[in-house]
Amino acid sequence: MSESDGESDFNTVSEKTRLMDGHVETNGSGSTVPLDVRNGQESTRKRSRRSGNYSEASAEDNIGGEAQVSRSDGLSDEEEELKYGAKHVIKLFAPVSLCMVVVVATISTVNFYSVKDMYLVYTPFHEESTESSTKAWMAAANSLILMAVIVLMTVLLIVLYKYRCYKTIHGWLIISSLMLLSIFSYLYLEEVLRAFNIPMDYPTLLVIMWNFGVMGMIVIHWQGPLILQQAYLIFVAALMALVFIKYLPEWTTWAVLAVISIWGPLRILVETAQERNEQIFLALIYFSTYMYAYTSMATGDEVPNVTTSRSTSEDHGFTQDWVENHANRVDQRQLEVHNMPSGQPRTQIHQEEEERGVKLGLGDFIFYSVLVGKASSYGDWNTTLACFVAILIGLCLTLLLLAMFRKALPALPISVTFGLIFYFGTKEIVSPFADSLANEQVFI
Amino acid sequence: MDLSKVPNEKKLYLCRWYFRVGFALLPFVWTVNAIWFFNEAFRKPEYEEQKNIKKYVIMSAIGSSIWFVLLATWITTFQLNRASWGEFADHISFIIPVGTP
Numbered sequence: 001m002s003e004s005d006g007e008s009d010f011n012t013v014s015e016k017t018r019l020m021d022g023h024v025e026t027n028g029s030g031s032t033v034p035l036d037v038r039n040g041q042e043s044t045r046k047r048s049r050r051s052g053n054y055s056e057a058s059a060e061d062n063i064g065g066e067a068q069v070s071r072s073d074g075l076s077d078e079e080e081e082l083k084y085g086a087k088h089v090i091k092l093f094a095p096v097s098l099c100m101v102v103v104v105a106t107i108s109t110v111n112f113y114s115v116k117d118m119y120l121v122y123t124p125f126h127e128e129s130t131e132s133s134t135k136a137w138m139a140a141a142n143s144l145i146l147m148a149v150i151v152l153m154t155v156l157l158i159v160l161y162k163y164r165c166y167k168t169i170h171g172w173l174i175i176s177s178l179m180l181l182s183i184f185s186y187l188y189l190e191e192v193l194r195a196f197n198i199p200m201d202y203p204t205l206l207v208i209m210w211n212f213g214v215m216g217m218i219v220i221h222w223q224g225p226l227i228l229q230q231a232y233l234i235f236v237a238a239l240m241a242l243v244f245i246k247y248l249p250e251w252t253t254w255a256v257l258a259v260i261s262i263w264g265p266l267r268i269l270v271e272t273a274q275e276r277n278e279q280i281f282l283a284l285i286y287f288s289t290y291m292y293a294y295t296s297m298a299t300g301d302e303v304p305n306v307t308t309s310r311s312t313s314e315d316h317g318f319t320q321d322w323v324e325n326h327a328n329r330v331d332q333r334q335l336e337v338h339n340m341p342s343g344q345p346r347t348q349i350h351q352e353e354e355e356r357g358v359k360l361g362l363g364d365f366i367f368y369s370v371l372v373g374k375a376s377s378y379g380d381w382n383t384t385l386a387c388f389v390a391i392l393i394g395l396c397l398t399l400l401l402l403a404m405f406r407k408a409l410p411a412l413p414i415s416v417t418f419g420l421i422f423y424f425g426t427k428e429i430v431s432p433f434a435d436s437l438a439n440e441q442v443f444i
Numbered sequence: 445m446d447l448s449k450v451p452n453e454k455k456l457y458l459c460r461w462y463f464r465v466g467f468a469l470l471p472f473v474w475t476v477n478a479i480w481f482f483n484e485a486f487r488k489p490e491y492e493e494q495k496n497i498k499k500y501v502i503m504s505a506i507g508s509s510i511w512f513v514l515l516a517t518w519i520t521t522f523q524l525n526r527a528s529w530g531e532f533a534d535h536i537s538f539i540i541p542v543g544t545p
Contacts, residue, residue: 201536215470
C-alpha cells in the first residue's frame, strides 16, 4: 500500500468517541418534554448518523454501556442494572471475540500483514537498529507523533462540530467509509487469495467488490438488517486492526497501546456535545441490543447523548466511554457497529422501554484486535490466548464499573492494561516455563 | 433495524428501494432484500402493503438466483479453462497462482 494511501487514511479524524450521558426521563413525566428532546435528538441523530459514518481509518471508540435502570417495583435498581448489564456484557463478547478471531486468523495465514516493508508517514522512525535504547526512544517518538496527529484530528473535528459544519463531517465520514470498505477490502481479498493460491479474474472480482462495497455502504449508513450491519462493522474493525499491525513498527505498537490506555483527548469533544445536548456522531458504535421499547422492561425514558468520535485508521485515539443510559434512539444508525435498530420517536411517545444496550465504540474493537493480533504474530498461541482472556476480563470489569458508576467510561484503559500485562508476563515467564515443563515431560 | 417496529409503509418503501438498487449490478442487494423481507411477505398475517412486498421479494429472489447462476457458470468456466485460454486468461486474471499444477 502506498504511503499516500496511508496518508489519506490518516486524514480522517481520529477522535475518541465517548458516549455522553443521556438525559434520563421518567415515564411519568409529561410527554411533551420527552418528545421534544427526543425529536431534537432524533434530528441531530439523523444528522450525526449520516455524518457519523466513519469508515476509514480510525475507528472511534465510542463505547457506551447502557445499563438499564429499571424503576419497576420489586427489583432494586442495582439488581436490575447488574442483571441487564451482565447480559449485555455477554452480548458484547461475541463481536469482540469475532473481530479478534478474524484478525488472528488472517495474521497466521497471510504473510503480508506480518511483513514490514512500508511504513506510514506518521511514524518516521523505523526501528531498524538493534540497540534497545535506540528502539525505545524511536518508539516513544513515534507514539508521540501519532498522538499529536490524533489530537490534531480531534481538535479539527471539534472545531467542525462547534461550528456545526455537519455537512463537512457527514461528507468526510461517508468518504472515509467508502474508502475503507473498497480499498482495504480489495487489498485484503488480494492478499488472502494470494496466500491460498486461488486464481481470480478481474470481472468476478469487480462484481464481488462492487456488491460488497455498496451493500456495506447501504447497511452502515442507511438502513439494513441488524446482523449485516454488525457483521460489516466487525469486518471493518478487523481490517483497520490489520492495517495497524502491518504498518506500525514493533515497539511503536506497544507504546501506542500503552499511551492510549492512559490518555483521552477526546473528552473535550464529548463534553462539548454534552453541553449541546446533542448526539455528535453515531458512528462506530456497536450496540448489543435493539433500541426499541420492549414492553417487558419499561422504565424510564432516557435520551442519551451519544457521541462517537471517529478515529483515523492510523491514529487511533480511542477513548471509550461507557455510558449507562437508556437510549431512546429511535433513529440511530451509526457508522461502525451499531446494533441498534431505530424506531421512530414520534410514534413512540409513550414508549416505555428504551433501548437497553451496551454500546461499544469501534475504536475499542480495533485496539483490542491490534493487541491480540500483534501477540499472535509472534507465533506463540499461549500469549495469544492469554491476551484474549485478559481483554475479555478487562471488558467485564469495565462494564461492571459502568454499572456501578453509571456514566461514560473509557473502555480501553483497563482492557489494554490487562492485555499488555498478560502479554509481557506470559511471553517472559509462562512460555519458557511451559516449554521447559514440556521438555521434562512434567505434567501439572 | 428491527422490522417489527417499523410501520408498513416504511417496510414497503425499504423493500422497493432495495429492489430498485439491485438493478445496478447488485445481486447481493437482491439476496439481502429477499431474505430480510421473507418473513414479512410470507409469514405474517395479511396487511395492506403485503401484496406489494411479496411481489418485490419474489422478483428479488428470481433476480438474484439468475445472477448467481450466471456468476457460477462464469467462475467455473474460468477456473477450468484458465490455463488453456492462454494469453486472454492471463490478461483478465487478477491473481495467477504460483507453483506447478
